[in-house]
Amino acid sequence: MVPVTYYVALSAVLFIIGAMGVLVRRNALIIFMSVELMLNAANLAFVAFASVNNILDGQIFVFFIIAVAAAEVAVGLALIVAIFRTKKSIDVDQINMLKG
Amino acid sequence: MNFSEVANTGLFFNLAPLLVFLPLIGMLINMIFGGKMSEKAIGTVASLASGSAFVVALLLAYSLSAVHGQAYTVPFAEWIHIGELQLDWTFRVDTLSAVMMLVVSGVGTLIHIYAIGYMHEDVRFKDDLRRFRRFFVFLNLFIAMMMILVSGDSYLMLFVGWEGVGLCSFLLIGFWYDFDTLGQKSTANAEAGKKAFIANRIGDFGFLLAIFTTFWHFGSLQFDEVFAQAGHQPATVITAITLFMLIGVTGKSAQVPLYVWLPDAMAGPTPVSALIHAATMVTAGVYLVVRSAPLYSAVPGAQYIVAMIGAVTALFAATIAVGQYDIKKVLAYSTISQLGFMVAAVGMGAYVAGIFHLATHAFFKALLFLSAGSIILGMERGHHHLAHGHDEEVFDPGDMRNMGNLRKQMPVTFWLYMAGTLALAGIFPFAGFWSKDEILLDAKLHAEHFPGVYALLSIAAFLTAFYMGRQIWMVFFGKERTDVAKHAKESPPVMTVPLMVLAALAVLGGALNLPFEGFHNLGHWLGYTLGEVEGLALDLGVAGISTILALVAIGISWLIYGRNPLKEGQPDPLKKPLGFLFTGMENKWFVDEGYKAVIITPFEKLAKFLSITLDWNFWHDWFHNSVIFAGFQSFARFLSDPVDMGIINAIADGLASLTQRSSEGLRRIQNGFVRSYALSVLLGVVAILGYLLFK
Numbered sequence: 001m002v003p004v005t006y007y008v009a010l011s012a013v014l015f016i017i018g019a020m021g022v023l024v025r026r027n028a029l030i031i032f033m034s035v036e037l038m039l040n041a042a043n044l045a046f047v048a049f050a051s052v053n054n055i056l057d058g059q060i061f062v063f064f065i066i067a068v069a070a071a072e073v074a075v076g077l078a079l080i081v082a083i084f085r086t087k088k089s090i091d092v093d094q095i096n097m098l099k100g
Numbered sequence: 101m102n103f104s105e106v107a108n109t110g111l112f113f114n115l116a117p118l119l120v121f122l123p124l125i126g127m128l129i130n131m132i133f134g135g136k137m138s139e140k141a142i143g144t145v146a147s148l149a150s151g152s153a154f155v156v157a158l159l160l161a162y163s164l165s166a167v168h169g170q171a172y173t174v175p176f177a178e179w180i181h182i183g184e185l186q187l188d189w190t191f192r193v194d195t196l197s198a199v200m201m202l203v204v205s206g207v208g209t210l211i212h213i214y215a216i217g218y219m220h221e222d223v224r225f226k227d228d229l230r231r232f233r234r235f236f237v238f239l240n241l242f243i244a245m246m247m248i249l250v251s252g253d254s255y256l257m258l259f260v261g262w263e264g265v266g267l268c269s270f271l272l273i274g275f276w277y278d279f280d281t282l283g284q285k286s287t288a289n290a291e292a293g294k295k296a297f298i299a300n301r302i303g304d305f306g307f308l309l310a311i312f313t314t315f316w317h318f319g320s321l322q323f324d325e326v327f328a329q330a331g332h333q334p335a336t337v338i339t340a341i342t343l344f345m346l347i348g349v350t351g352k353s354a355q356v357p358l359y360v361w362l363p364d365a366m367a368g369p370t371p372v373s374a375l376i377h378a379a380t381m382v383t384a385g386v387y388l389v390v391r392s393a394p395l396y397s398a399v400p401g402a403q404y405i406v407a408m409i410g411a412v413t414a415l416f417a418a419t420i421a422v423g424q425y426d427i428k429k430v431l432a433y434s435t436i437s438q439l440g441f442m443v444a445a446v447g448m449g450a451y452v453a454g455i456f457h458l459a460t461h462a463f464f465k466a467l468l469f470l471s472a473g474s475i476i477l478g479m480e481r482g483h484h485h486l487a488h489g490h491d492e493e494v495f496d497p498g499d500m501r502n503m504g505n506l507r508k509q510m511p512v513t514f515w516l517y518m519a520g521t522l523a524l525a526g527i528f529p530f531a532g533f534w535s536k537d538e539i540l541l542d543a544k545l546h547a548e549h550f551p552g553v554y555a556l557l558s559i560a561a562f563l564t565a566f567y568m569g570r571q572i573w574m575v576f577f578g579k580e581r582t583d584v585a586k587h588a589k590e591s592p593p594v595m596t597v598p599l600m601v602l603a604a605l606a607v608l609g610g611a612l613n614l615p616f617e618g619f620h621n622l623g624h625w626l627g628y629t630l631g632e633v634e635g636l637a638l639d640l641g642v643a644g645i646s647t648i649l650a651l652v653a654i655g656i657s658w659l660i661y662g663r664n665p666l667k668e669g670q671p672d673p674l675k676k677p678l679g680f681l682f683t684g685m686e687n688k689w690f691v692d693e694g695y696k697a698v699i700i701t702p703f704e705k706l707a708k709f710l711s712i713t714l715d716w717n718f719w720h721d722w723f724h725n726s727v728i729f730a731g732f733q734s735f736a737r738f739l740s741d742p743v744d745m746g747i748i749n750a751i752a753d754g755l756a757s758l759t760q761r762s763s764e765g766l767r768r769i770q771n772g773f774v775r776s777y778a779l780s781v782l783l784g785v786v787a788i789l790g791y792l793l794f795k
Contacts (some may be wrong), residue, residue, distance in 0.1 A: 019782055023775045031775070096772030 007048035014041035028080050028090040032073070039069050107166040112159045115173045115192035119160075119201060119247040122152045127240035135235035142229075143216030146236035150212045150243050154205035161198045169195045171627025173253050184537065187321065192253035195631045199455060199622070200250035200387055203462045207379045208243050210598040214470050215239065215371035217594035217624065221477050222369060224279045235275060235369065241776040242268035246380055250387060254321040255311050258388065264354065265381045270297040272376060273368040281367060282494055292367035299361035303351015304395060305387075310344035313337065314462045327394040338395050342402040345392060346409065353385025354436045362436055362693055366428040370473030373428060378435045378469050379462035386439070386458050393630050394437055397449055406447030411543075411556035414440030416689075418563035422570065422674070422687025426498050430571050434524065435465055438561055441539050444557060448550050450542035451630050452623045456613045457539055457620075460531035464523035464606035470599055471517040472498075474591040476576065477697065478510050479503065482587035495584060500574045504665065506571040507576040510587040512596050514576050521572055525565040525650050531609030533647070536561060541642045558710055565650035569657030578665020589747045 014037055021034025043062045050058025084090050106112065126149020133144050164170075171194035216611060219235055249261025274293030280286035311321065317337045318326045322726040330338065354362035365377045376382070389396060389406065396403055414437045421433035432588035438461050479497035496502060507514035523530035540561065543554035554730055580586045590596075603757065613622035620635030627633055660673050675682050684690070769780075 019778075021783070023779050026775075090775055095774075 004048050004052045006062075008045060011041045011045040011048065014038070014044065026091050026093050028083070028092055031046075031092060032076055032080070036069065036073070039065060104166065106355075107159075107163045110167055110170075110172060111647060112163040112165060113172040113174055113193050115156050115159060116193050116251060116275075117176050118156045118246050119153050119191075119205070119251055122156065123149045123240040123243040123247065123355060123566075125149060127244065128238050130233055130240070134237070135230070135764050136427070137412055139218065139220060139229065139232055142211070142233050142236050147209060147212040147216070147242050148457075149240050150205060150209040152248065153243060154202070154209050157198065157201035158207045161202060164193065164195055164198055164628075165625075169625065171195075171629060180614050181424045183329060183513075184319070187254065187256050189257060190253035190322075190570050191251045192323065193251070194389060194626045196387075196455070197250050199459065199626070201247065203383075204246045204250060204380045204461050205243065207462050207602070208239075208246075210601055211235070211371050211466060211470065212239060214374075214473075214595050214598040214789040215369075217592055218470075218473055218477065219369065219372050219377065224283050231275075235272075237267055238271050238275070239371075239375070242272070242376060242381070246384075249384055251752030255314060255323070255326070256321045259307065259311060260303075260389070261347075262307065262384060262388075263728070266297065266304065266352070266383065267378070269300070269365065269376050271382055272372040272386070273365045275369055275372065276367075279601045281498065282496055284494060289367040292361075292364040296361035296365050299358050300351045301627065306344045306347020306351070308348075310341045310348065311367070315343075323391065330394045330398050335399055339402050341401045342396050342399055343393065343405065345388060345395075346402070346406055349385035349388060349406075349443065350409065351385075352388075353382050353439045353443060354413075354538050355385070355409050355417055355440060358411060359417065359436050360695060363429055363432045363688070366426070366432050368478065370469060371429065371688055373432070374466045374469035374473070376464040377432070382435065382439055383442065383458045384464070386442040386446055386454055389443070390451045390455055390630070391468070393446075393449075393451050396447075400549065403447050403449060407444045407553050408447070410442065410447050411553045411560075412438070414444060415556045416440075416562035418560045418567065418690050419685050421567040422563060422566075423672075423682055423687075425500050425672075426496075427475060427500050427503075427571065427575065428469070428498055430500075430567060431465070431468055431472055432788055433568065434468075434564065435795040438465065438761050439523070440560065441536060441557060444537040444553055445542060448542055448553065450463045450539060452613065452626050452633055453535065453538040453542050455626060456607035456622050457532075457535035459612060460523065460609040462536040463602055463609045464520045464530075466534055467516060467599060467602040467606050468524065470595070470602065471513050471520060474513045474599070475503070475506060475510065475517075475588075477591055477595075478506070478588040479584055482509075482584040485587045485589070487582055493548075497584070500571065501666065502582045503575045503588075504578045504581040504585050505576065506580075506585060506588055508589045509585070513589055513599075514567050516596070516599045516603045518572070519606050521568045523569050523606040523609075525649055526561060526646055527565075528643075528647055529607075529610060531606050532644075534610030534614065537643050537646055538613070538636060540646055541615075541636055541639050542547075544639070544642050545636070546667045546794045558646065561646055562649040562653045565653035566657050569654040570661050573657060573661035574666060577662060579667075581666065614660045 018034045018036075018038030018041060021037065022031050023030055025034065043065055046058040046062050046065075050056065050062075080090055083095060087094060126146050129145050129149075130137075130142055134145075137145070164172075171192065174191040174193065175188060176191055177189040179189050197218065208291055215235065215686050219232055242265060245261050245264030247261070248397075249265060252258040252261060270293045273296050274290045277287065277293070278292040280288040314326060315321055317333055318329050320326055347358075350358045362377055362382065366373055368377070396406065405498060417433045417436035421430050421437065424430045438457070442454045442457050442461070445451075445457060448485070476497045479502065483495050483497060519530070523532040526533045539553065540557055543550065543557055607674060611621075613620055615636055615638040617635075617637070621632055623635045666673070672682065672686075675686075678685075687693075
């Protein structure tokens with residue numbers, strides 16, 4: 001039996017990689033994938049604790065997250081396509097119109 | 101109850117306030133309705149007001165004789181009540197004040213009537229009805245004030261009247277404030293009024309000091325209370341009070357050294373000169389001394405000073421009268437001289453003689469002044485007749501050198517004037533003979549206590565007869581020196597009839613106090629108030645000397661002015677033999693010039709120094725502008741520049757720039773890059789989680 005610490009550690013590493021990807025990269029698609037990575041790090045932590053503690057709530061929550069993530073990907077990709085059409089770029093540094 | 105029973109009960113005494121209020125009512129009627137009334141109506145109202153006061157005075161005198169001279173006080177109004185201080189307006193009716201009331205209202209009424217005719221013709225009147233009305237308003241106000249003066253029961257009420265008559269004197273001297281006595285545009289009359297007022301103020305100041313001192317030491321101003329304590333007070337206090345009072349007397353009664361205002365007061369219309377500046381107001385000082393007799397009698401030293409002031413004034417003014425050319429100026433100096441006789445008399449304690457002379461002098465001097473007014477108007481008429489309407493030529497109708505032989509043109513006035521002159525010169529049996537003789541007799545009898553007074557008064561009496569003789573010869577005899585004098589015209593009856601009454605009084609007035617056993621009426625009458633005095637018998641020596649002196653003086657004046665009448669343009673025949681003496685008399689001994697050099701000029705210089713150097717240059721320019729204003733300015737600059745701009749404004753500015761700078765820093769955080777926002781979120785989450793983990 002692999003101790004839960006390993007799962008949690010892996011989850012943390014994945015999360016940090018995802019967070020760094022969001023923060024460092026400028027390509028919207030890469031950022032998007034990094035966000036997915038962070039969501040899945042969370043999923044991993046959920047299922048790890050759920051199996052250790054023998055509570056199904058965590059497993060169920062992961063399904064929800066996967067469903068939300070799928071919806072988010074659909075909306076997010078659509079947005080990226082729309083942005084690309086107007087800006088001819090998906091560089092997030094150029095999408096700063098919200099700045100006052 | 102018949103009339104005499106009412107008099108016995110003293111009920112009439114309660115009428116005393118009417119003495120003041122009847123003239124005031126007359127004044128108010130003329131003030132309110134006078135604008136729509138004719139000249140005659142205005143004059144009648146004023147004369148009736150004064151005449152009714154005379155009737156009241158008669159009733160009071162009658163009641164006094166019915167109750168054997170018992171003094172009576174009529175409380176009229178509460179005035180000042182502060183703690184111990186109780187000052188009321190109370191009327192005092194005693195034999196002394198009754199004499200004054202009778203003289204004031206009696207002579208006053210005659211002069212009111214005369215003034216109706218006089219003011220109608222006064223050269224400057226010119227049918228100005230408002231001026232006419234104002235004249236009678238002032239005259240009635242004067243009568244009211246004089247009544248307050250003589251009927252007051254305390255020094256304070258006396259002072260109220262004293263100031264009131266001073267005001268009326270000022271108003272009436274400057275009555276023609278815009279014309280001089282010749283009818284030319286000038287402020288000379290206003291100046292004369294001012295001079296009188298200021299000279300009187302100096303005297304009033306002395307009188308006020310006397311009142312304050314009296315109140316301080318006696319605790320009262322009421323006559324009876326003050327006199328009751330006169331024996332218990334130290335002599336120095338009483339001496340101080342009496343001498344302060346004397347300053348007031350020299351002001352009001354025109355004695356040396358404050359007499360200078362009275363000759364200038366002749367600028368007033370002639371009825372005013374007669375009423376105020378001869379018969380009544382100027383005798384207020386004599387009345388004051390007689391009223392304060394218990395005080396003066398207690399201090400012989402002060403009495404001697406009073407007597408000497410009177411005697412010196414009598415002689416001094418008489419010498420000046422000899423050198424005057426203006427008919428009214430001669431009479432003015434004569435008035436000063438005669439007032440000197442009265443003051444000398446009351447100074448010697450001869451109160452009866454003083455009041456006796458006061459009364460007879462009121463008769464004959466009012467007569468002389470009013471006759472002089474009649475002469476001046478007669479000359480005016482002549483001048484008007486010659487000028488045929490165009491009277492641009494300046495002509496002095498009061499200058500005796502322009503007259504001559506007027507007895508032909510103005511016979512009535514001539515005889516009236518003669519009666520007044522003989523009375524003034526002291527010729528037997530005219531009124532002035534008896535009263536002046538009584539003064540001289542007193543001076544002779546008291547010669548050891550009052551050395552010098554008799555001699556001074558005798559010389560003054562000699563000069564009196566001389567200058568009056570000079571006047572008579574110059575005015576009524578000889579040849580007319582101008583065409584105007586040839587065409588002079590007699591005055592109408594409204595003027596001459598009051599003069600006849602006065603002339604009768606001037607002839608018979610001596611009967612008031614004949615120096616024979618069984619007479620001495622005035623002496624007995626005043627004795628009720630002043631204490632019984634022994635009536636002096638006629639001293640043939642004194643009477644003879646004074647009569648001879650007067651006759652000799654008139655004789656000399658005939659030799660100089662009568663035998664060879666003054667020719668047109670000829671200088672006074674006395675000018676050559678007397679030399680500088682006559683120049684002195686002619687120029688009033690240069691007293692006015694001396695006062696100007698010694699007092700007025702230094703005073704003006706001091707005032708100029710105070711106003712220009714001290715007030716303007718030092719106080720305004722330096723202290724206000726340099727010290728206060730500039731100091732305030734630099735203080736304000738200090739507050740505005742370093743304090744306000746430097747500190748307070750800097751704090752406000754600093755707050756603003758701090759906000760600006762900090763917001764500029766914060767602005768950089770909001771860079772629009774989503775990932776940097778995400779980093780913030782991450783860091784926040786890490787921080788919170790870290791806190792939760794490690795707390």
